Amino acid sequence: METIQNHFFSDLSVMLGRSMRHIFRSMDTIITVTITPIAIMLLFVYVFGGAIQTGTANYVNYLLPGILLIAIASGISYTALRLFTDVQRGIFERFRSMPIAPSTILWGHVLTSLVSNAISVVVIMLVALLMGFRSSAGILSWLTVVGILALFTLALTWVAVIPGLTAKSTDGAAAFSYPLIFLPFISSAFVPTRSMPLVVRVFAENQPVTAIVNTIRALLSGQPVSQEIWVALAWCVGILIVAYIFAMRAYQKRV
Amino acid sequence: MQNIAIQVKDLQKSYKKLTVLKGVNFTVEQGSIFALLGSNGAGKTTLINILTTLLKQDGGTATVNGFDVASKPAHVRQSLSLTGQFAAVDEMLTGRENLIMIARLRHVKQPRQVADELLTRFGLTDAATRRASTYSGGMRRRLDLAMSLVGTPPILFLDEPTTGLDPEARIEVWKVVKELADGGRTVFLTTQYLDEAEQLADHIAILHEGKIIASGTLMELQKRFPPAQVEYVEKQPTLEEIFLAIIGKKEEQ
Secondary structure, eight states, X not given: OOOOOOOHHHXXXXXXXXXXXXXXXXXXXXXXXXXXXXXHHHHIIIIIGGGOOOSOSOHHHHHHHHHHHHHHHHHHHHHHHHHHHHHHHTHHHHHHTSSSOTHHHHHHHHHHHHHHHHHHHHHHHHHHHHTTOOOOOOHHHHHHHHHHHHHHHHHHHHHHHHHHHHOSSHHHHHHTHHHHHHGGXXXXXXXXXXXXXXXXXXXXXXXXXXXXXXXXHHHHTTOOOOTHHHHHHHHXXXXXXXXXXXXXHHHHHHO | OTTEEEEEEEEEEEETTEEEXXXXXXXXXXXOEEEEEOOTTSSHHHHHHHHTTSSOOSEEEEEETTEXXXXXXXXXXHHEEEEOSSOOOOTTSBHHHHHHHHHHXXXXXXXXXXXXXXXXXXXXXXXXXXBGGGSOHHHHHHHHHXXXXXXXXXXXXXXXXXXXXXXXXXXXXXXXXXXXXXXXXXXXXXXXXXXXXXXXXXXXXXXXXXXXXXXXXXXXXXXXXXXXXXXSSOOOOOHHHHHHHHHHHHHHO
16 A cells, blocks of 8 residues: 555545535525524414414424424535535546545535534524523433434435435436425424324334434423434434445445 | 656556457656547547546556556645546635635645735636636636646646637637646646647647557658648648548548
Protein backbone atom coordinates (compact mmCIF):
# COMPACT_ATOMS: atom_id res chain seq x y z
CA MET A 1 0.00 0.00 0.00
CA GLU A 2 1.13 3.49 -0.72
CA THR A 3 1.36 5.88 2.16
CA ILE A 4 0.31 9.42 1.68
CA GLN A 5 -0.70 12.08 4.16
CA ASN A 6 -4.39 11.90 4.83
CA HIS A 7 -6.34 15.04 5.62
CA PHE A 8 -9.66 13.35 6.35
CA PHE A 9 -11.01 15.85 8.86
CA SER A 10 -9.91 19.01 7.14
CA ASP A 11 -11.22 17.71 3.79
CA LEU A 12 -14.46 16.71 5.47
CA SER A 13 -14.90 20.18 6.96
CA VAL A 14 -14.45 21.76 3.52
CA MET A 15 -17.11 19.43 2.12
CA LEU A 16 -19.44 20.19 5.02
CA GLY A 17 -18.95 23.95 4.63
CA ARG A 18 -19.69 23.70 0.95
CA SER A 19 -22.95 21.76 1.32
CA MET A 20 -24.13 23.93 4.21
CA ARG A 21 -23.69 26.95 1.94
CA HIS A 22 -25.86 25.20 -0.63
CA ILE A 23 -28.59 24.82 1.97
CA PHE A 24 -28.51 28.37 3.26
CA ARG A 25 -28.55 29.72 -0.30
CA SER A 26 -31.50 27.62 -1.37
CA MET A 27 -34.76 29.19 -0.25
CA ASP A 28 -36.51 26.11 -1.58
CA THR A 29 -34.59 23.85 0.81
CA ILE A 30 -35.24 26.05 3.85
CA ILE A 31 -38.97 26.32 3.06
CA THR A 32 -39.41 22.60 2.50
CA VAL A 33 -37.40 21.28 5.42
CA THR A 34 -38.34 23.79 8.11
CA ILE A 35 -41.21 26.05 7.17
CA THR A 36 -43.47 23.31 5.76
CA PRO A 37 -43.25 21.11 8.89
CA ILE A 38 -43.95 24.20 11.01
CA ALA A 39 -46.96 24.99 8.80
CA ILE A 40 -48.24 21.42 9.21
CA MET A 41 -47.78 21.76 12.96
CA LEU A 42 -49.72 25.06 13.03
CA LEU A 43 -52.44 23.56 10.87
CA PHE A 44 -52.90 20.51 13.03
CA VAL A 45 -52.73 22.33 16.34
CA TYR A 46 -54.90 25.35 15.51
CA VAL A 47 -57.23 23.98 12.82
CA PHE A 48 -57.73 20.22 13.22
CA GLY A 49 -56.40 19.87 16.75
CA GLY A 50 -59.64 20.87 18.46
CA ALA A 51 -61.43 17.93 16.86
CA ILE A 52 -58.73 15.35 17.50
CA GLN A 53 -59.11 13.20 20.60
CA THR A 54 -55.73 11.96 21.74
CA GLY A 55 -56.42 11.56 25.39
CA THR A 56 -53.75 14.14 26.22
CA ALA A 57 -54.35 17.71 27.21
CA ASN A 58 -51.50 19.20 25.21
CA TYR A 59 -51.79 18.38 21.50
CA VAL A 60 -48.49 20.11 20.64
CA ASN A 61 -46.73 17.63 22.91
CA TYR A 62 -48.55 14.81 21.14
CA LEU A 63 -47.80 16.10 17.65
CA LEU A 64 -44.17 17.21 17.90
CA PRO A 65 -42.38 13.85 17.41
CA GLY A 66 -44.24 13.18 14.15
CA ILE A 67 -43.53 16.68 12.86
CA LEU A 68 -39.82 16.18 13.56
CA LEU A 69 -39.82 12.94 11.56
CA ILE A 70 -41.58 14.67 8.64
CA ALA A 71 -38.95 17.42 8.74
CA ILE A 72 -36.13 14.87 8.68
CA ALA A 73 -37.72 12.86 5.87
CA SER A 74 -38.04 15.96 3.71
CA GLY A 75 -34.56 17.08 4.76
CA ILE A 76 -32.89 13.95 3.48
CA SER A 77 -34.59 14.25 0.07
CA TYR A 78 -32.37 17.28 -0.43
CA THR A 79 -29.33 15.19 0.43
CA ALA A 80 -30.27 12.95 -2.48
CA LEU A 81 -30.73 16.01 -4.67
CA ARG A 82 -27.39 17.58 -3.75
CA LEU A 83 -25.54 14.34 -4.33
CA PHE A 84 -27.34 13.84 -7.65
CA THR A 85 -26.37 17.36 -8.76
CA ASP A 86 -22.73 16.74 -7.84
CA VAL A 87 -22.67 13.58 -9.92
CA GLN A 88 -24.43 15.17 -12.89
CA ARG A 89 -22.40 18.37 -12.96
CA GLY A 90 -19.10 16.56 -12.88
CA ILE A 91 -17.89 18.05 -9.60
CA PHE A 92 -18.05 14.53 -8.12
CA GLU A 93 -15.47 13.40 -10.70
CA ARG A 94 -13.36 16.46 -10.09
CA PHE A 95 -13.21 15.62 -6.39
CA ARG A 96 -12.46 12.00 -7.13
CA SER A 97 -9.52 12.95 -9.32
CA MET A 98 -8.10 15.16 -6.58
CA PRO A 99 -5.67 14.13 -3.83
CA ILE A 100 -8.29 14.10 -1.08
CA ALA A 101 -9.47 11.30 1.19
CA PRO A 102 -11.98 9.57 -1.15
CA SER A 103 -14.44 8.74 1.62
CA THR A 104 -14.95 12.44 2.40
CA ILE A 105 -16.90 12.88 -0.84
CA LEU A 106 -19.82 10.81 0.48
CA TRP A 107 -19.29 11.51 4.17
CA GLY A 108 -19.41 15.24 3.49
CA HIS A 109 -22.99 14.80 2.31
CA VAL A 110 -23.86 12.51 5.20
CA LEU A 111 -22.46 14.91 7.78
CA THR A 112 -24.26 17.82 6.12
CA SER A 113 -27.49 15.88 6.39
CA LEU A 114 -26.95 15.31 10.12
CA VAL A 115 -26.03 18.93 10.82
CA SER A 116 -28.76 20.51 8.69
CA ASN A 117 -31.48 18.22 10.06
CA ALA A 118 -30.31 18.98 13.58
CA ILE A 119 -30.71 22.68 12.82
CA SER A 120 -34.25 22.28 11.46
CA VAL A 121 -35.21 20.04 14.40
CA VAL A 122 -34.02 22.71 16.84
CA VAL A 123 -35.88 25.47 14.98
CA ILE A 124 -39.10 23.43 14.93
CA MET A 125 -38.73 22.66 18.64
CA LEU A 126 -38.36 26.35 19.42
CA VAL A 127 -41.54 27.13 17.49
CA ALA A 128 -43.28 24.27 19.30
CA LEU A 129 -42.12 25.80 22.58
CA LEU A 130 -43.85 29.05 21.62
CA MET A 131 -46.97 27.05 20.77
CA GLY A 132 -47.08 25.52 24.20
CA PHE A 133 -44.82 22.47 23.96
CA ARG A 134 -43.57 21.53 27.40
CA SER A 135 -41.38 18.63 28.45
CA SER A 136 -40.68 17.12 31.81
CA ALA A 137 -37.90 14.95 30.44
CA GLY A 138 -34.60 14.69 32.26
CA ILE A 139 -31.15 14.94 30.70
CA LEU A 140 -30.93 11.22 30.05
CA SER A 141 -34.30 11.16 28.26
CA TRP A 142 -33.31 14.16 26.15
CA LEU A 143 -30.06 12.49 25.19
CA THR A 144 -31.98 9.38 24.22
CA VAL A 145 -34.30 11.48 22.03
CA VAL A 146 -31.31 13.14 20.37
CA GLY A 147 -29.74 9.73 19.82
CA ILE A 148 -32.87 8.24 18.24
CA LEU A 149 -33.37 11.27 15.97
CA ALA A 150 -29.72 11.18 14.92
CA LEU A 151 -29.93 7.46 14.20
CA PHE A 152 -33.16 7.96 12.23
CA THR A 153 -31.52 10.78 10.23
CA LEU A 154 -28.44 8.70 9.56
CA ALA A 155 -30.51 5.72 8.40
CA LEU A 156 -32.62 7.80 6.03
CA THR A 157 -29.55 9.68 4.81
CA TRP A 158 -28.00 6.45 3.61
CA VAL A 159 -31.31 5.60 1.97
CA ALA A 160 -31.08 8.99 0.21
CA VAL A 161 -27.55 8.28 -1.00
CA ILE A 162 -28.89 5.46 -3.19
CA PRO A 163 -31.14 7.58 -5.46
CA GLY A 164 -28.57 10.37 -5.22
CA LEU A 165 -26.03 8.14 -6.94
CA THR A 166 -28.31 6.16 -9.24
CA ALA A 167 -31.16 8.47 -10.28
CA LYS A 168 -31.56 9.39 -13.93
CA SER A 169 -33.31 12.70 -13.33
CA THR A 170 -33.73 15.36 -10.65
CA ASP A 171 -37.34 14.30 -10.12
CA GLY A 172 -36.27 10.71 -9.65
CA ALA A 173 -33.67 11.74 -7.08
CA ALA A 174 -36.30 13.47 -4.95
CA ALA A 175 -39.33 11.25 -5.56
CA PHE A 176 -38.29 8.43 -3.24
CA SER A 177 -38.79 10.67 -0.22
CA TYR A 178 -42.52 11.31 -0.77
CA PRO A 179 -43.60 7.99 0.74
CA LEU A 180 -41.23 8.66 3.65
CA ILE A 181 -42.82 12.04 4.29
CA PHE A 182 -46.24 10.43 4.05
CA LEU A 183 -45.53 7.58 6.49
CA PRO A 184 -46.04 9.70 9.64
CA PHE A 185 -49.60 10.46 8.51
CA ILE A 186 -50.42 6.75 8.64
CA SER A 187 -48.98 6.31 12.10
CA SER A 188 -49.65 7.36 15.64
CA ALA A 189 -48.05 10.73 14.89
CA PHE A 190 -51.26 12.74 14.54
CA VAL A 191 -54.00 10.56 15.99
CA PRO A 192 -53.99 7.41 18.11
CA THR A 193 -54.01 4.30 15.96
CA ARG A 194 -57.02 2.86 17.80
CA SER A 195 -59.27 5.28 15.88
CA MET A 196 -58.28 3.73 12.55
CA PRO A 197 -60.04 0.97 10.56
CA LEU A 198 -58.46 -2.45 11.16
CA VAL A 199 -56.35 -2.77 8.00
CA VAL A 200 -54.95 0.74 8.31
CA ARG A 201 -54.43 0.22 12.00
CA VAL A 202 -52.41 -2.97 11.47
CA PHE A 203 -50.23 -1.15 8.98
CA ALA A 204 -49.87 1.91 11.21
CA GLU A 205 -48.92 -0.09 14.27
CA ASN A 206 -46.31 -2.14 12.48
CA GLN A 207 -44.48 0.50 10.49
CA PRO A 208 -41.35 2.14 11.89
CA VAL A 209 -42.74 5.64 12.43
CA THR A 210 -45.25 4.57 15.11
CA ALA A 211 -42.63 2.89 17.26
CA ILE A 212 -40.26 5.84 16.91
CA VAL A 213 -42.97 8.43 17.55
CA ASN A 214 -44.32 6.60 20.60
CA THR A 215 -40.86 6.23 22.07
CA ILE A 216 -39.92 9.88 21.58
CA ARG A 217 -43.32 10.99 22.92
CA ALA A 218 -42.90 8.89 26.04
CA LEU A 219 -39.36 10.16 26.60
CA LEU A 220 -40.34 13.81 26.18
CA SER A 221 -43.32 13.55 28.48
CA GLY A 222 -41.24 11.90 31.17
CA GLN A 223 -43.17 8.64 31.02
CA PRO A 224 -41.51 5.24 31.17
CA VAL A 225 -40.68 3.94 27.69
CA SER A 226 -42.17 0.63 26.73
CA GLN A 227 -40.58 -2.23 24.79
CA GLU A 228 -41.28 -0.09 21.73
CA ILE A 229 -37.91 1.63 22.10
CA TRP A 230 -36.27 -1.64 21.02
CA VAL A 231 -38.60 -1.89 18.05
CA ALA A 232 -37.77 1.71 17.16
CA LEU A 233 -34.03 1.13 17.46
CA ALA A 234 -34.25 -2.13 15.53
CA TRP A 235 -35.99 -0.35 12.64
CA CYS A 236 -33.42 2.47 12.58
CA VAL A 237 -30.41 0.17 12.77
CA GLY A 238 -31.94 -2.27 10.27
CA ILE A 239 -32.69 0.44 7.71
CA LEU A 240 -29.25 1.92 8.31
CA ILE A 241 -27.41 -1.33 7.64
CA VAL A 242 -29.42 -2.32 4.56
CA ALA A 243 -29.28 1.19 3.08
CA TYR A 244 -25.56 1.48 3.76
CA ILE A 245 -24.86 -1.78 1.95
CA PHE A 246 -26.88 -0.75 -1.10
CA ALA A 247 -25.47 2.77 -1.06
CA MET A 248 -21.91 1.43 -1.01
CA ARG A 249 -22.77 -0.93 -3.84
CA ALA A 250 -24.15 2.00 -5.85
CA TYR A 251 -21.00 3.95 -5.05
CA GLN A 252 -18.72 1.14 -6.19
CA LYS A 253 -20.66 0.98 -9.43
CA ARG A 254 -20.21 4.71 -9.94
CA VAL A 255 -16.52 4.51 -9.23
CA MET B 1 13.14 8.40 -18.39
CA GLN B 2 13.11 11.64 -16.45
CA ASN B 3 11.37 13.67 -19.07
CA ILE B 4 8.43 11.37 -19.62
CA ALA B 5 5.20 12.62 -18.06
CA ILE B 6 2.84 9.88 -19.12
CA GLN B 7 3.58 6.40 -20.35
CA VAL B 8 0.89 4.02 -21.53
CA LYS B 9 1.63 0.42 -22.47
CA ASP B 10 -0.83 -2.00 -24.01
CA LEU B 11 -3.76 -0.49 -22.16
CA GLN B 12 -7.00 -2.42 -22.43
CA LYS B 13 -10.51 -1.76 -21.23
CA SER B 14 -13.90 -3.18 -22.03
CA TYR B 15 -17.38 -2.60 -20.72
CA LYS B 16 -19.08 -5.97 -20.59
CA LYS B 17 -18.84 -7.14 -24.20
CA LEU B 18 -17.85 -3.82 -25.70
CA THR B 19 -14.10 -3.49 -26.06
CA VAL B 20 -13.19 0.17 -25.89
CA LEU B 21 -9.39 0.10 -25.66
CA LYS B 22 -7.56 -2.69 -27.47
CA GLY B 23 -3.96 -2.19 -26.42
CA VAL B 24 -3.14 1.49 -26.46
CA ASN B 25 0.51 2.63 -26.42
CA PHE B 26 1.99 6.11 -26.27
CA THR B 27 4.28 8.36 -24.28
CA VAL B 28 3.90 12.02 -23.47
CA GLU B 29 6.97 14.15 -22.91
CA GLN B 30 7.15 16.53 -20.02
CA GLY B 31 6.18 20.07 -20.85
CA SER B 32 4.49 19.21 -24.11
CA ILE B 33 0.93 19.49 -25.31
CA PHE B 34 -0.33 16.10 -26.35
CA ALA B 35 -3.60 15.88 -28.24
CA LEU B 36 -5.58 12.70 -28.42
CA LEU B 37 -7.80 12.88 -31.42
CA GLY B 38 -10.76 10.68 -32.10
CA SER B 39 -14.38 10.68 -33.07
CA ASN B 40 -17.20 10.39 -30.54
CA GLY B 41 -17.10 7.06 -28.76
CA ALA B 42 -13.52 6.34 -29.76
CA GLY B 43 -12.57 5.82 -26.10
CA LYS B 44 -10.92 9.15 -25.37
CA THR B 45 -12.77 9.73 -22.11
CA THR B 46 -12.24 6.11 -21.03
CA LEU B 47 -8.53 6.61 -21.51
CA ILE B 48 -8.54 9.86 -19.54
CA ASN B 49 -10.56 8.25 -16.77
CA ILE B 50 -7.98 5.48 -16.44
CA LEU B 51 -5.09 7.93 -16.42
CA THR B 52 -6.78 10.06 -13.76
CA THR B 53 -7.57 6.99 -11.57
CA LEU B 54 -11.34 7.29 -11.99
CA LEU B 55 -11.48 3.94 -13.75
CA LYS B 56 -9.44 0.76 -13.54
CA GLN B 57 -7.97 -0.76 -16.66
CA ASP B 58 -8.44 -4.42 -17.53
CA GLY B 59 -4.91 -4.89 -18.80
CA GLY B 60 -1.67 -3.09 -19.56
CA THR B 61 0.02 -0.39 -17.53
CA ALA B 62 -0.07 3.37 -17.30
CA THR B 63 2.24 5.64 -15.37
CA VAL B 64 1.63 9.31 -14.69
CA ASN B 65 4.50 11.42 -13.38
CA GLY B 66 6.34 8.16 -12.72
CA PHE B 67 3.56 6.63 -10.61
CA ASP B 68 1.58 3.59 -11.66
CA VAL B 69 -2.11 4.50 -11.87
CA ALA B 70 -3.28 1.15 -10.53
CA SER B 71 -0.93 0.76 -7.56
CA LYS B 72 -0.23 4.40 -6.62
CA PRO B 73 -3.52 6.18 -7.30
CA ALA B 74 -3.08 8.75 -4.52
CA HIS B 75 0.34 9.81 -5.81
CA VAL B 76 -1.06 10.01 -9.31
CA ARG B 77 -3.89 12.24 -8.10
CA GLN B 78 -1.34 14.55 -6.50
CA SER B 79 0.42 14.93 -9.83
CA LEU B 80 -2.54 15.90 -11.95
CA SER B 81 -5.69 17.85 -12.32
CA LEU B 82 -8.64 16.92 -14.48
CA THR B 83 -10.87 19.27 -16.37
CA GLY B 84 -13.76 17.13 -17.46
CA GLN B 85 -16.01 17.39 -20.47
CA PHE B 86 -18.51 19.54 -18.62
CA ALA B 87 -17.36 22.52 -16.64
CA ALA B 88 -17.26 20.99 -13.16
CA VAL B 89 -17.83 24.08 -11.06
CA ASP B 90 -20.04 24.40 -8.03
CA GLU B 91 -22.86 26.57 -9.32
CA MET B 92 -24.16 27.53 -5.89
CA LEU B 93 -20.81 29.02 -4.93
CA THR B 94 -19.23 32.19 -6.26
CA GLY B 95 -16.17 32.05 -8.48
CA ARG B 96 -13.92 32.97 -5.59
CA GLU B 97 -15.51 30.42 -3.26
CA ASN B 98 -15.02 27.70 -5.86
CA LEU B 99 -11.32 28.48 -6.06
CA ILE B 100 -10.90 28.75 -2.29
CA MET B 101 -12.65 25.40 -1.87
CA ILE B 102 -10.26 23.67 -4.26
CA ALA B 103 -7.28 25.45 -2.69
CA ARG B 104 -8.28 24.21 0.76
CA LEU B 105 -8.77 20.68 -0.54
CA ARG B 106 -5.32 20.82 -2.11
CA HIS B 107 -3.91 22.20 1.13
CA VAL B 108 -2.16 25.13 -0.47
CA LYS B 109 -0.97 27.89 1.80
CA GLN B 110 -3.05 31.08 1.70
CA PRO B 111 -6.03 29.80 -0.29
CA ARG B 112 -7.54 33.30 -0.59
CA GLN B 113 -4.45 34.75 -2.16
CA VAL B 114 -4.19 31.87 -4.61
CA ALA B 115 -7.86 32.33 -5.52
CA ASP B 116 -7.45 36.06 -6.13
CA GLU B 117 -4.39 35.53 -8.29
CA LEU B 118 -6.22 33.04 -10.47
CA LEU B 119 -9.29 35.25 -10.71
CA THR B 120 -7.10 38.06 -12.01
CA ARG B 121 -5.26 35.81 -14.40
CA PHE B 122 -8.46 34.45 -15.90
CA GLY B 123 -10.22 37.81 -16.08
CA LEU B 124 -12.84 36.84 -13.54
CA THR B 125 -12.17 39.47 -10.89
CA ASP B 126 -15.35 41.40 -11.67
CA ALA B 127 -17.43 38.24 -11.47
CA ALA B 128 -15.60 36.86 -8.40
CA THR B 129 -18.46 37.43 -5.98
CA ARG B 130 -21.20 36.24 -8.32
CA ARG B 131 -22.49 32.71 -8.21
CA ALA B 132 -21.09 30.48 -10.92
CA SER B 133 -24.65 29.70 -12.06
CA THR B 134 -24.81 33.23 -13.51
CA TYR B 135 -21.65 32.78 -15.59
CA SER B 136 -21.62 32.40 -19.37
CA GLY B 137 -20.29 29.18 -20.90
CA GLY B 138 -16.90 30.76 -21.58
CA MET B 139 -16.58 32.19 -18.07
CA ARG B 140 -17.55 28.88 -16.56
CA ARG B 141 -14.89 27.12 -18.59
CA ARG B 142 -12.31 29.69 -17.50
CA LEU B 143 -13.26 29.17 -13.87
CA ASP B 144 -13.08 25.43 -14.45
CA LEU B 145 -9.55 25.76 -15.85
CA ALA B 146 -8.56 28.11 -13.04
CA MET B 147 -9.74 25.49 -10.53
CA SER B 148 -7.54 22.94 -12.27
CA LEU B 149 -4.50 25.14 -11.79
CA VAL B 150 -4.82 25.51 -8.03
CA GLY B 151 -1.88 23.86 -6.33
CA THR B 152 0.09 23.81 -9.61
CA PRO B 153 -0.16 20.14 -10.51
CA PRO B 154 2.48 19.30 -13.13
CA ILE B 155 0.15 17.43 -15.48
CA LEU B 156 -3.18 18.73 -16.73
CA PHE B 157 -5.83 16.57 -18.33
CA LEU B 158 -8.36 18.43 -20.43
CA ASP B 159 -11.18 16.33 -21.77
CA GLU B 160 -12.67 18.13 -24.77
CA PRO B 161 -12.01 21.53 -23.24
CA THR B 162 -13.81 23.53 -25.91
CA THR B 163 -16.82 21.36 -26.64
CA GLY B 164 -19.93 23.50 -26.52
CA LEU B 165 -18.08 26.81 -26.49
CA ASP B 166 -18.56 29.62 -28.99
CA PRO B 167 -15.58 30.44 -31.26
CA GLU B 168 -14.48 33.38 -29.15
CA ALA B 169 -14.45 31.37 -25.93
CA ARG B 170 -12.62 28.60 -27.75
CA ILE B 171 -9.80 30.89 -28.76
CA GLU B 172 -9.62 32.11 -25.17
CA VAL B 173 -9.21 28.55 -23.92
CA TRP B 174 -6.54 27.86 -26.53
CA LYS B 175 -4.59 30.87 -25.33
CA VAL B 176 -4.70 29.63 -21.75
CA VAL B 177 -3.62 26.13 -22.72
CA LYS B 178 -0.64 27.48 -24.68
CA GLU B 179 0.40 29.63 -21.74
CA LEU B 180 0.25 26.63 -19.45
CA ALA B 181 2.53 24.57 -21.63
CA ASP B 182 4.92 27.51 -22.00
CA GLY B 183 5.05 27.54 -18.21
CA GLY B 184 6.45 23.98 -18.28
CA ARG B 185 3.30 22.00 -17.56
CA THR B 186 2.37 18.91 -19.45
CA VAL B 187 -1.03 19.14 -21.07
CA PHE B 188 -2.92 16.08 -22.21
CA LEU B 189 -6.02 17.02 -24.12
CA THR B 190 -8.64 15.17 -26.03
CA THR B 191 -10.59 16.72 -28.80
CA GLN B 192 -12.76 15.88 -31.72
CA TYR B 193 -11.92 19.19 -33.37
CA LEU B 194 -9.06 18.68 -35.73
CA ASP B 195 -8.14 22.34 -35.94
CA GLU B 196 -7.83 22.38 -32.16
CA ALA B 197 -5.16 19.69 -32.20
CA GLU B 198 -3.50 21.42 -35.13
CA GLN B 199 -3.46 24.74 -33.28
CA LEU B 200 -2.26 23.51 -29.92
CA ALA B 201 -0.50 20.22 -29.93
CA ASP B 202 3.20 19.40 -30.10
CA HIS B 203 2.31 15.79 -30.50
CA ILE B 204 -0.85 14.23 -31.87
CA ALA B 205 -2.16 10.71 -31.53
CA ILE B 206 -5.22 9.42 -33.30
CA LEU B 207 -7.37 6.94 -31.43
CA HIS B 208 -9.58 4.89 -33.67
CA GLU B 209 -11.49 1.74 -32.81
CA GLY B 210 -9.57 1.23 -29.60
CA LYS B 211 -6.05 1.67 -30.98
CA ILE B 212 -3.64 4.46 -31.69
CA ILE B 213 -3.51 4.33 -35.47
CA ALA B 214 -1.17 7.26 -35.98
CA SER B 215 1.01 9.33 -33.75
CA GLY B 216 3.61 12.03 -34.20
CA THR B 217 4.08 15.75 -34.63
CA LEU B 218 1.90 17.48 -37.16
CA MET B 219 4.85 17.61 -39.54
CA GLU B 220 5.51 13.91 -39.19
CA LEU B 221 1.90 13.10 -39.82
CA GLN B 222 1.85 15.33 -42.86
CA LYS B 223 4.92 13.59 -44.25
CA ARG B 224 3.53 10.15 -43.68
CA PHE B 225 0.17 10.76 -45.17
CA PRO B 226 0.42 13.02 -48.18
CA PRO B 227 -2.88 14.04 -49.67
CA ALA B 228 -4.02 11.77 -52.45
CA GLN B 229 -5.28 14.35 -54.85
CA VAL B 230 -3.12 16.25 -57.29
CA GLU B 231 -3.28 19.96 -56.80
CA TYR B 232 -1.88 22.76 -58.85
CA VAL B 233 -1.52 25.04 -55.88
CA GLU B 234 1.17 24.22 -53.37
CA LYS B 235 -0.62 23.37 -50.17
CA GLN B 236 0.15 21.46 -47.01
CA PRO B 237 -2.53 18.92 -46.08
CA THR B 238 -4.60 20.03 -43.13
CA LEU B 239 -4.90 17.72 -40.23
CA GLU B 240 -8.51 17.17 -41.19
CA GLU B 241 -7.43 15.72 -44.52
CA ILE B 242 -4.86 13.52 -42.83
CA PHE B 243 -7.41 12.28 -40.36
CA LEU B 244 -9.99 11.45 -42.96
CA ALA B 245 -7.38 9.80 -45.18
CA ILE B 246 -6.27 7.49 -42.37
CA ILE B 247 -9.77 6.61 -41.23
CA GLY B 248 -10.73 5.92 -44.83
CA LYS B 249 -7.76 3.63 -45.38
CA LYS B 250 -8.42 1.70 -42.20
CA GLU B 251 -11.99 1.08 -43.12
CA GLU B 252 -11.14 -0.16 -46.59
CA GLN B 253 -8.97 -2.94 -45.19
